[in-house]
Amino acid sequence: MIERKPNSIQTDAARHPMSQWYQLRTDDGVCRIMLTGNYTYTALLRQFAALMQELSSHARNQELYWDLTGIQQLDSIGTALLWHAWQAHRPAQLLLRPEHETMFERFERLPGYRSENRVREWLGFVTKPGKHALLLWTHAVGLIALIGQLLLDVLYLLRHPIYIPWREISANLYRTGAQALGITALVGFLIGIVLSYLSSRQLQMFGADIFIINILGFSIIRELGPMLAAILVAGRSGSSMTAQLGVMRVTQELDALTVMGISHSLRLVLPKVLGLGIAMPLLVMWTSAIALLGGMVAAELQLGLSVRYFLSELPDAVPIANLWLGLGKGVVCGMAIALVACHFGLRIKPNTESLGEGTTSSVVTAITMVIVIDAIFAMMFSDVGLY
Amino acid sequence: MAQSECVIEINGLQTRFGNQVIHRDVNLCVYRGEILTLIGGSGSGKTTLMRQMLGLEQPYGGTVRIFGETRNNANRNSLKKNIRGRTGVLFQQGALFSALTVFDNVALPMRELHTLTESIIRELVMIKLKMVAIGSEHAGKMPSALSGGMIKRVALARALALDPELLFLDEPTAGLDPELSEGFVELILGLRKELNLTIVMVTHDLDTLMSLSDRIAVLADQRVITAGTLDQVYRFPHPFVVSFFKNMQHKTRPMNHWEQTWKTVPTR
Missing domain, CATH: 3.30.750.24 (STAS domain)
Structure with a gap:
């Protein structure tokens, strides 16, 4: 019914x-x-x-x-x-x-869609840290292998100087050095002003105005200049290097180089490492100088300390060893940034997800690395250039 | 064929990139239910013309009307969505989202509707994949794990996700072996019969051209020099057309590849 x-x-x-x-x-x-x-x-x-x-x-x-x-x-x-x-x-x-x-x-006639049943991981608290540790291990091994490869390349180039990639080195020098002058100057100048202004207010309370030269000189030349430049470059050039290598992987340009018998490390990695190794100390010098300039301007306005007096007293207040230390940090940090960037760039798989992930971890690792290097320098040279 | 109804109507289209003129005066009409093939030499603006139809390039002058609407008028979101929903595109490289699985790639346009339940989407996706002969065991794979032919077929399944009336194919058989490309041609013919598709295609492949096209439009000298059936175009006196179809005879004539060249001349 x-x-x-x-x-x-x-x-x-x-x-x-x-x-x-x-x-x-x-x-x-x-x-x-x-x-x-x-x-x-x-x-x-x-x-x-x-x-x-x-x-x-x-x-x-x-x-x-x-x-x-x-x-x-x-x-x-x-x-x-x-x-x-x-x-x-x-x-x-x-x-x-x-x-x-x-x-x-x-x-x-529709076939049943079996969504992959994710295997429940009961031992997640063991396997997850384990996986992270293994990943860290592979990164460490990969970085060391890359450094080794670069050393071999350098030895090869010393015996066959005709293969030295001058053009690439110069291009990298321009891209990572010359083009970064503007941003490092801006940041350095502002930090110099802020630091000088805050310190001079404190020093005024004790009547110790004259020590502004020591404070600015030590902190900027020894620490802030190198660190600011390195962190800016890590964000700026490190990410672009990783992305460039990653896109070359996606578009099979890396494979094209391989089949032509052109070594990735020699043609792509080495010029970047050398270029940044040369550009970074110069950038460090530049950033420190501009930051000191900012500091001087603020000191003149706040304390009435003349620029001429500041410059004449600076060599006495800050030993020259601090400058060499800062430049040395620049060289090491520059090469480390380029190495990390290239390492992550070469590991990118040909898909967009991996490209984004690789670039992020490259920049994060590079900045962490820069700070670790700074700490190591601080420990190793704790009695150099200080009174 | 109802000659009256133009699905796509292009009038006096001009395209420029900077000072470079790509199209000077392009007039073309795509009739409902036909397969129109665009041919032309490299750099003659075939792909650009297709991008104009898709609304990816702005005309410098002239109009491109799709379903009677120009893209410029279609500023209202609903109209835009309407046009997008009625067209499907198969890009030359597939353009699958590499971060999504095959299943999610095909499901994406359906999920964007925000109307269908997940179980309906699942069935529809499996049906689309089956239509393009992709087995269910591949549904969970990432695009990077697929072969070139499979990427094309998955991309076609995604283009067909919302049952478009109008399908654009950019080099559908480029990069496929002859057997696969023949299968692809049959697939498209079958789908067209079933889904009542209008297809615009760019191709260099003569076999695909001859077995699929109802009409052929030839782009040269920055405009469409002729549009018509294979026979009509074949007889059209223009150097590009002549040299393009000369290859057909070349193909059938056996060639002696073992002739001596300057590299193999024996040295005495």
Whole structure:
């Protein structure tokens, strides 16, 4: 017996809000549902959920006669709607247009999609740190191997000077050195002003104005100049080096170099390491000088300390060893930044995700490395250049 | 064929990159239900013309109408979405999102609708993948783990995700072996019959050209010099057309590759 729902069976179809989609009719004791209109996603989009709910409530009636010949357009989303309303099997009585047949057949023969069941890791608290440790180990080994390779390359170049990549070295010098002058100057000048202003306020309280020269000289030449330059370069040039190598991997340029017999380390890594090794001490000098200039300006304004006096007293207040220490840090940090950047760049896999990840970890590692190097220098040279 | 209805209508299109003129006066109409192939020499602006149709380039002059709307008028979001939803694109390199799996790549346009439930999306994706003959065991793979032919087919499945009326194919068979490209051609013909597609295609491959195209448009001298069936275009007197189809005869004539060259001349 056909179950009659008072709200779904309408004699006057026009009053029903879903009447553009289907009409119910009973003739000769057979209850029919006639679907009409366009069952395409553009047409269905707004009423998808509501229509599916209504149709599936009708589909519970097993003896309903489904007439789909009134559908003008049917796309796969429309088919999916009907198929879901039918609970994934054809109704017993169904009338279809032949051209719609294939789509329904596809749904019938659908292979089950097995979402990969993730294996529950019960030992996560052991395996996760272990994985991290192993990753760290591979990075360490990779970096050491890269350094070794570069040493071999340098030995090779000493015996075959014709292969020294001058052009690449000079290009890197320009890109990492000359083009970084602006940003390092700006940051150095501002830091110099801030540092000088704050220190001179404190010194004024003790009447020890003259020691501003010692404070600025030591802190900027020995610490701040090298660190500011190194951190800026790590963010600026380190990321671009990693991204460049990564994109070369994605576009198979690295493979092209390999098959031409051109060594990656010799042509790509070495010029970057040497270029930054030369550019960094120069940048350190530049940053320190500009920061001192900022400090002098602020000291003149705050304490009335003349620039001439500041410059004449500076060599007495700060031993020259501090400058060499700062420059030495520059060389080491520059080469370390380039090495880390190239190491991560060469490990990038040819997809966008890996490119972003590699660049991020390259910059983070390079900045950490710079600070670690600074700490090592501070310990090793704790009694050099200080009174 | 209903010659009256133009799905894409291009009138007096001009394209410039800086001072370089790519298209001077392009007029073209793509009729509903046909497969139109764009051919032309390297640098003749085939891909640029396709990018104009896709709205990826702005016309310098003239209009490009898609479904009767210009892209410039389609500033309203709904209209834009409407055009985007009715077109599918197969890029030359596939342009699959390398961070997403095959499944998620195909599911992305469906999820963007924010209407379908996850179980419906799953079924639809598996059906689309099956339509392009990708087995369900590949659904969880990343694009980097796929072969070139599979990338093309997955990209086609993604282009078909929302059942577009209009499909753009950029070099669909480039980089596929003859057997695969024949399979691809059959796949497209089958889909076209079933889904009532209008297809615009750029190709250099003569086999693909001959087995797929209803009409061919030839780009040369910064404009469309002729558009018509293969026979009509074949007879068109223009140096590019002549040299393009000369290759057809070249292909069939056996060649002796063992002729002596300056490298193999025996030295005495």
